[in-house]
Amino acid sequence: MSNINSSVELNAWRAELIKSYAPDRPLITVCGGTGCRVYGSEKVFNAFQEVISNQGLSVSLAYNVKETGCHGFCEKGPLVVIRPQGTMYTHVKVGDVPEIVTAIAEGKIVERLLYIDPQTDEVIQNEDIVPFYKNQQRVILDLNGLLDPLRIDEYIALGGYSALTKVLQSMSPEQVITEIKASGLRGRGGAGFPTGLKWELCRNQPGDIKYVICNADEGDPGAYMDRSIMEGNPHRVLEGMIIGAYAIGAHQGYVYIRNEYPLAVKHLIHAISQAEECGLLGENILGSEYDFRVQIKLGSGAFVCGEETALIASIEGHVGEPRPRPPYPSESGLWGNPTNINNVKSWASVPIIIDKGSDWYSSIGTETSKGTMIFSIVGNINNTGLAEVPIGISLHELIYDIGGGIPNNKAFKAAQIGGPSGGCIPAEHLDVPIDYKSLTSLGAIMGSGGLVIADEDTCMVDFARYFMKFTQEESCGKCVPCRIGTKAMLETLERICAGEGQSDDVEYLIEVGQAIKLSSLCGLGQTAPNPVLSTLQYFRDEYEAHILEKTCPAKVCKGLITYAIVAENCPGCMVCLRNCPSGAITGAKQEVHVIDPELCNRCGLCMSLCKFDAIMVT
Amino acid sequence: MQIPIVEIYEIINKEARKGGSLISALEEIQTRYRYLPREALILASERLDVPLSQAYAVATFYNAFSLKPKGKHCFQVCVGTACHVRGSPQVLDHIETKLGLKAGETSHDHMFSLETVNCLGACALGPIIVTNGEYSGQMNAKKSDTLLRRIFRAEGLDKNE
Structure with missing residues (x-):
């Protein structure tokens, strides 16, 4: 990797790289997103490397093993996909690795690790036709399952930084802004302000010093798509920032990122240093007159810092308190200079829009809300994960076709969209298309895409x-x-x-x-x-x-519920009695137990331990 | 506890030379010692030329900073929305009872700290408990008991309470 001095050189390097990155090459990808890592995917990845290199397998098994970013289907992790066939294995453990490798060598499939559709009981081999993926339109997340996020050459081989070369070779800043405006991209951080217009406002401000900021302070509980983009494809965020900064006339950028996202921080820092080495960040980017640098600023755990003026105060080293607007950051932001702040998803959309054109981008979505939106579907849902869909899809499709419905045959109660700033949408509005306008009319907001599903047991x-x-x-x-x-x-x-x-x-x-x-x-x-x-x-x-x-219909609120023993079911096994932390249960072996409501602290442990359905809540 | 003044001063000095802010210096100290000793705030305020009141304001505003030392074993219960609807309040309740600590407290012997965190982004595994940096998913009261017992045993605290 060396300094690239022109767009022509970068394109030549890409052409060279593509030869060795044939898309149909045999490849084992192991999801290395935070979710899968919690399940132990790193050990699985190491096991693949070890098994393939140590077993003296035949040359026909020239499979590369790659740890990629988040594949999105967190419910089934650790996920392993065998390419080019696209065979997807779920819940892979270290012990499964030799069997998978042997199966690959013999041209077979390990059936027991394939995905089973819980609705049809059908065993599905190919990742693309798993309902969770089939019904998505992955535009921002498209490369997450393919890329090694630590390698800039892979991003370049897959078309990365081609939007930047296009911009530097043939577009003026004004043309870039016109293109982004035409795409209809709206800020993905929650408020939905038109991105192109925001850039123009900042560009038109007087002054030589301007800043761009990537807001990666994803504090909304239950939303983790920004993290997955930064972990899985950090260069796309950087490329978007470079293009935006060029359009606005900024030479310094900041990524304000949550300290709670160590892997995303690591991947971003690595990506910045690679881009600097390649001449994609720094002075005279790709031989042009344009200079731009990016620095990381770590958030210290304050939700309010996702608000732009508080975020700016925090970067300046102060307590992260907001201030009244106007003046907006586009007029007076970081250290009093014009500043443009966009969310991770907005920045990551920019190279795609430049590459594929605003016409293509604006063909996705609805009349007033263009493009795709990433939702993290979490809570009482079968398929927890990240789903990227065209704006305008119905909640019903998102919850049932992609999310696989509600577990344990429970009834759907509400979908909470937009986190602590959002609202709940009940069953009768499930067919409403999800876009900025209709969500607002229902009392919710698009927000950053957190979608928490609540079932009948939620109060x-x-x-x-x-x-x-x-x-x-x-x-x-x-x-x-x-x-x-x-x-x-x-x-x-x-x-x-x-x-x-x-x-x-x-x-x-x-x-x-x-x-x-x-x-x-x-x-x-x-x-x-x-x-x-x-x-x-x-x-x-x-x-x-x-x-x-004075009742809690969902039987959740402690002050309104009572635990009691169902006498006809209680065999007197003593399990609840022995485990009750407040000593509220009395009785003897093979005698019906009794719960003292005065002593009971309603922790519910007895109910979770009882195998005889002998505890009830009223 | 002996406060390593020289070491702390070196951290602040390093940040000051880099032109770093108060926040980044405090982050370094918090990462190293898992809390901000009083002396660190005084040193940072002097070296970085910010009023002590401002250093204190920053240290108490952000969740990442703590003015009290943390216990040897730190339990973090995720109370993000996904974990909440999957039952993290019951898990937290149970651990609070077992440890005799409320969320945010550290035991007198500095053995245990109990904290809550707002979403770790591993929602598929909720409710989640992080014990000394290690994640345990799909927790309930019973599984959290097993987790606690393992640590009690390792510490020779062989009591089921």
């Missing part, structure tokens, strides 16, 4: 309390409505969950919620009441059950 009042607790703890405290208002709402919700709700609590929550929305300083406060207001809109009956009837 919506407790769910709302959960989000309010989150935002209350993360409120920076600078403005009164957010600091005091979220506290007031949380206390009310806690009272309701404890069985001490009062008849006017619902009206109070609505009133305070509206006031917080109208008067808070930043996006955190302005959206904090949404989870409460939207659950009140669709699940008011649950609130009323808590307040008026």
Whole structure:
């Protein structure tokens, strides 16, 4: 790898690389995303390397083993895909590796590790036709399962940095902005502001010093697509930033990334140093007059720092508190200079738009919302994972066709979109197309794409309390409505969950919620009441059950439930009695046990241990 | 506990020479010692020329910083949304009872710390507990018991409580 001095040189190198990166070459890819690593994918990867190199296998098994970024189907990890056939193995353990390698050598398949469609019981061999993948349109995540994220040459061989060469060779900054505007790309961080327009505003500001920032402070619990992009394809984010900075006229960029994402940080740092070595970052990029550098800034765990003005304060080394806008960062941002902030997904979309053209990009999606969106489908869902779909797909398709429905034959209750700033969508609206407009009209938001599925066992009042607790703890405290208002709402919700709700609590929550929305300083406060207001809109009956009837219909809220022994089922096995942490269960061997409701702390351990269905909650 | 003043000063000095910010210096110290000793804040404020009040503000604002030493064994229970709907509150409750600690506390003998974290992004495995950096997935009260017992045994605390 050496310094590349022109776009022509880069294209020549790519042509050279493509020869050795034939797409149909035999390859074993092991998912190395954080999810699969938790399952032990690194050991699986090492085992493949060891088995292939040490077993003196015949030349016909000239398979490369590669650890890639997140494949997205986290539910089934560790995932291994044998290419070019596309055979996908799920839940692969170290012990399975010799069998897989032998099968490859013999041209066979290890059937027991293939994916089984839980709805049809059909065994599916090929990754592409697994329903989870088949129904997606992977534009940003397309290379995640193919690339070794630590190798810039692989990214280049697969077409990487070709958008940058196109821009530097043949496009003026204004032309780049026009192209991004024409694509209809809207900010993927949540607010959905048109990206091209944002760039233009920043470009048109006077001043020589401008900055671009990649907002990778993905704090929304249950959303991890930004992390997966940075882990799996860090160069695409960098390429997008270089192109954007060129269009805006910035020469310094920052990636503000969560410290909780060590692998993404590592891959980004590595990618930056490779790009610098190759002359894709630094002075005179690809021999042009254009200079641009990128630095990493680690977040220190404050949700509010995802808000752009708080993020800027944090990069400057201060407490991450937001400030009123205007002035917007495009006028006065980092150290008072014009600054453009985009989300990871927005930056990663840029090279694709430049490469394939705005016409192609804008053909995906709906009239007002173009392109694809990545959702992390989590919670009570069969196929937890990352799904990239065209905007405008229905929630029903996302949850049932891709997500595989609700586990354990439970009923769907609500989909929570947009995290602590978003809202819940109940079953009756599942057919609504997911785009910025329709979600807002339902009281939710697109947000950054977190999609948490709640089943019938989820208490919506407790769910709302959960989000309010989150935002209350993360409120920076600078403005009164957010600091005091979220506290007031949380206390009310806690009272309701404890069985001490009062008849006017619902009206109070609505009133305070509206006031917080109208008067808070930043996006955190302005959206904090949404989870409460939207659950009140669709699940008011649950609130009323808590307040008026003092019952929790989902049997979750501790203050409103009682554990008891079902006498006819209890064989007196002593298991619950011995394990009860509060000593609330009495009885003797082969005698029906009794739970003392005064001592019981409602931890539910007895119920999870009982094999005889002898514990019930009322 | 002996505070390694010289070492801490070297970290701050290194950051100062790089032109780094207060936050990056504190991050380094937090990573190394797992908390910010009082002396570190004083040294950082002097060397980096920021008021001590500001150093304190930064140290108490961000979740990554702690002003108290952490225990030898650190349990982090993920309370992200996906883990929440899959039952992490029950798991947390159970561990709180077993350790006799509330989330955010460290035991007097500095043996255990219990923390909550907002989403580790391994939602397919929820509820998740991270014990000394090691992930355990699909937890429930019973499985968390097994996990605790293993650590109790390793520490010679052979009590089921």
